[in-house]
Amino acid sequence: MDTQTMPNELREDALVGESECRRIIFPEESSRPSRRTFLEWKSRGLIPYRKIGRLVYYDPAEVRRAIDRQFKIEPRA
Numbered sequence: 001m002d003t004q005t006m007p008n009e010l011r012e013d014a015l016v017g018e019s020e021c022r023r024i025i026f027p028e029e030s031s032r033p034s035r036r037t038f039l040e041w042k043s044r045g046l047i048p049y050r051k052i053g054r055l056v057y058y059d060p061a062e063v064r065r066a067i068d069r070q071f072k073i074e075p076r077a
Helices: 018-025 035-043 060-071
Strands: 050-052 055-057
Touching: 018 035, 018 060
Parallel strands: none
Antiparallel strands: 050 055
C-alpha cells in the first residue's frame, strides 16, 4: 500500500497514540483487535513504534505495512 492509495488519515508524517492507531487502521469496530492484542504485537516486535519519554506513538502507515507483512497469507499455487 503506497501513500497515494492511503486514506487521508494515514499520512506518512502522522504519529498517533495506540487507540487512535487502531481506529485508523481498523475503522470497523467489530474487526478491531483488542488493546491487549495490539500491545502484545508491540512487545513482540511485530509493529513499529516510537517512544518519546514515557509516551508511545505509532505511525499508522508503518503499522499497516507491518501488519500486512506479518499476517498476510499467500494463496497456494
